[in-house]
Amino acid sequence: MITRTATIASSVGLHARPAAIFAKAAADTDLDITISLGDEEADAASVLEVMTLGAKHGDEVTLSCEDDGAEAALDSLVDLLGRDLDKE
Amino acid sequence: MPDPTDLTVDPHRVLTGIGVCAGTASAPIVLVSPAPGVDEDEPPCTDPAADGQRVRDAMKAVADDLTARAEATDGTTRQILETTAQLATDRAIAKAVDKQLKKGSGITRAVHDATATYAEMLAQLGGYMAERVTDLMDIRDRVICELRGVPAPGVPRLEQPTIVVARDLAPAETATLDPELVAGIVTEQGGPTSHTAILAAQLGIPAVVRVNGALELTADDRLAIDGGAGRVIVSPTDDEVAELAERARRREAALADSHGSGRTADGHAVPLLANIGTADDARRAATQDVEGSGLFRTEFLFLDRDQAPTLEEQTETYTTVLEAFGERKVVVRTLDAGADKPLVFADQGEDENPALGVRGLRLSRAREDLLDTQLEALAAAHRATGGDLHVMAPMVATVEEARWFAEKVRATGLPHVGIMIEVPAAAINARHLLAEVDFASIGTNDLSQYTYAADRMQGELADLLSPWQPALLAMVQAACIGGAETDSAIGVCGEAGGDPLVALVLVGLGVSTLSMAPGKVTAVRAALARHDLATCQEMARRAVAAPTAEAARQAVIDLAHPEVLDLL
Numbered sequence: 001m002i003t004r005t006a007t008i009a010s011s012v013g014l015h016a017r018p019a020a021i022f023a024k025a026a027a028d029t030d031l032d033i034t035i036s037l038g039d040e041e042a043d044a045a046s047v048l049e050v051m052t053l054g055a056k057h058g059d060e061v062t063l064s065c066e067d068d069g070a071e072a073a074l075d076s077l078v079d080l081l082g083r084d085l086d087k088e
Numbered sequence: 089m090p091d092p093t094d095l096t097v098d099p100h101r102v103l104t105g106i107g108v109c110a111g112t113a114s115a116p117i118v119l120v121s122p123a124p125g126v127d128e129d130e131p132p133c134t135d136p137a138a139d140g141q142r143v144r145d146a147m148k149a150v151a152d153d154l155t156a157r158a159e160a161t162d163g164t165t166r167q168i169l170e171t172t173a174q175l176a177t178d179r180a181i182a183k184a185v186d187k188q189l190k191k192g193s194g195i196t197r198a199v200h201d202a203t204a205t206y207a208e209m210l211a212q213l214g215g216y217m218a219e220r221v222t223d224l225m226d227i228r229d230r231v232i233c234e235l236r237g238v239p240a241p242g243v244p245r246l247e248q249p250t251i252v253v254a255r256d257l258a259p260a261e262t263a264t265l266d267p268e269l270v271a272g273i274v275t276e277q278g279g280p281t282s283h284t285a286i287l288a289a290q291l292g293i294p295a296v297v298r299v300n301g302a303l304e305l306t307a308d309d310r311l312a313i314d315g316g317a318g319r320v321i322v323s324p325t326d327d328e329v330a331e332l333a334e335r336a337r338r339r340e341a342a343l344a345d346s347h348g349s350g351r352t353a354d355g356h357a358v359p360l361l362a363n364i365g366t367a368d369d370a371r372r373a374a375t376q377d378v379e380g381s382g383l384f385r386t387e388f389l390f391l392d393r394d395q396a397p398t399l400e401e402q403t404e405t406y407t408t409v410l411e412a413f414g415e416r417k418v419v420v421r422t423l424d425a426g427a428d429k430p431l432v433f434a435d436q437g438e439d440e441n442p443a444l445g446v447r448g449l450r451l452s453r454a455r456e457d458l459l460d461t462q463l464e465a466l467a468a469a470h471r472a473t474g475g476d477l478h479v480m481a482p483m484v485a486t487v488e489e490a491r492w493f494a495e496k497v498r499a500t501g502l503p504h505v506g507i508m509i510e511v512p513a514a515a516i517n518a519r520h521l522l523a524e525v526d527f528a529s530i531g532t533n534d535l536s537q538y539t540y541a542a543d544r545m546q547g548e549l550a551d552l553l554s555p556w557q558p559a560l561l562a563m564v565q566a567a568c569i570g571g572a573e574t575d576s577a578i579g580v581c582g583e584a585g586g587d588p589l590v591a592l593v594l595v596g597l598g599v600s601t602l603s604m605a606p607g608k609v610t611a612v613r614a615a616l617a618r619h620d621l622a623t624c625q626e627m628a629r630r631a632v633a634a635p636t637a638e639a640a641r642q643a644v645i646d647l648a649h650p651e652v653l654d655l656l
Contacts, residue, residue: 052210
């Protein structure tokens with residue numbers, strides 16, 4: 001299993017547009033990626049689950065995937081979370 | 089007597105409601121269908137894999153439809169539709185549906201229950217998330233319709249000028265309405281201050297709300313509506329259609345010369361201003377024939393977000409608004425939130441009676457930091473633009489509150505400070521409150537709500553919220569007397585000021601400026617131009633002396649110039 005950590009850079013947290021952009025990017029990888037905040041886990045490709053995770057600006061989240069070929073995909077998602085998506 | 093419900097006998101009939109936007113229309117109708125909900129007769133699921141695929145196909149169809157509609161629009165509407173489309177194919181919903189199907193739930197029941205769990209989670213998160221519940225419910229209803237093979241709920245795409253008939257219109261439903269093709273709006277519920285009414289007024293679409301029997305109309309019915317009189321004629325005769333067209337023509341004629349600054353027939357100036365809520369509103373309103381903004385609601389900067397807007401962000405927005413109006417007056421209302429409009433970053437706990445709770449200036453006193461930043465941003469925008477900026481506080485009830493606010497505003501160097509009068513206590517005690525500030529603006533919507541103990545959002549109480557109610561007029565009178573004694577200007581920025589007849593009464597009572605939805609200014613200006621101040625004062629005397637709302641309105645109609653009746 002591959003894991004990566006990322007810090008939420010969006011000023012409004014992983015809400016609304018940022019959540020939608022992130023979930024779409026996760027869905028486009030065609031991989032089963034989990035995003036977790038503390039003990040809460042969510043399907044990264046589901047905007048609904050990502051929103052209900054309630055990750056705020058500055059929160060550290062973990063991305064994980066069972067597929068060993070997912071390194072590049074996770075790295076690009078980490079990069080996405082490190083940008084202020086609400087401003088884009 | 090013929091049975092009025094037997095349409096085969098005589099389809100022609102007249103329904104009445106509350107006119108919320110003047111103007112007339114005669115057109116075919118479209119019924120905004122209510123969602124059909126769960127199919128109670130469906131069999132339990134025996135093949136979860138097959139049913140799961142059916143649900144996924146239905147979700148895909150719904151998403152495709154929303155995407156196609158998104159591509160036909162732009163701006164905010166497009167974003168709303170695109171986000172909703174993404175939600176429609178959400179994997180989590182599909183997986184939750186699978187779980188329900190494996191438990192043996194019928195297919196529409198499974199969709200219903202799977203979405204309900206997420207709706208609850210979103211609702212608990214509050215703010216922006218809670219508002220997404222409406223989107224999720226919309227998706228649920230559309231998917232269920234797709235599965236049941238019935239037309240999707242909501243407003244269908246319009247092909248020709250059409251009167252939209254609904255129980256009430258939700259914000260999501262109105263987002264995709266094409267104002268060019270909506271000839272009129274008729275709803276069974278709602279009220280003069282409901283979402284539908286405000287939208288109609290903004291767009292200038294003739295509208296009648298609280299129409300008993302609206303939902304019994306059928307798709308083949310033709311309607312003629314009179315948004316001023318609150319009349320809805322089903323299967324109108326040619327004569328009736330001609331009469332309404334004549335009314336529309338007279339209304340247009342009465343409005344033809346209405347431009348420039350607001351004044352009575354004898355030249356008494358009454359500046360006519362626009363109510364705005366965003367920087368976009370400001371830019372739009374500033375291009376119209378208005379003398380400034382008498383109410384800039386600043387809530388939009390604060391609602392639906394996790395953190396308060398920064399000093400820089402606020403300064404930028406206020407500067408944009410002041411620049412849009414140039415040398416014209418702009419009255420900014422400081423943050424009016426709390427209780428019924430909760431803020432994530434300023435949670436004051438649950439209120440048993442939100443309308444009577446910690447809201448308006450009361451929230452600013454509990455969270456002084458929010459007000460300080462806002463005033464600092466306003467002062468910076470004022471310095472940057474040199475605009476004619478006036479700042480007022482919402483929900484002021486006591487002299488101490490008025491004094492506290494005035495000291496703060498003056499300390500930032502802002503030139504004009506005022507208060508809203510929307511609590512009866514402030515109206516009755518106006519002369520003492522006004523001794524502390526420079527001006528006041530009466531919020532007739534809340535003043536009605538508090539004077540008549542009637543929730544603004546309760547459609548059934550609409551008659552209590554009529555601007556003609558004598559006790560409301562007495563409150564306005566009390567505030568104006570306080571204004572005269574202290575030599576302070578009193579404005580009105582509630583819905584009442586946008587009604588051409590009520591506006592005459594307000595001016596007669598001593599109100600010096602009127603602020604309203606920009607679309608209403610032309611009719612109010614036309615009404616003022618046809619009456620001298622003495623007539624307005626006589627109208628005010630008779631309206632205040634009338635025992636009932638109906639009698640007050642009639643007394644004013646009796647004195648009004650006949651052409652003004654064409655404006656209603």
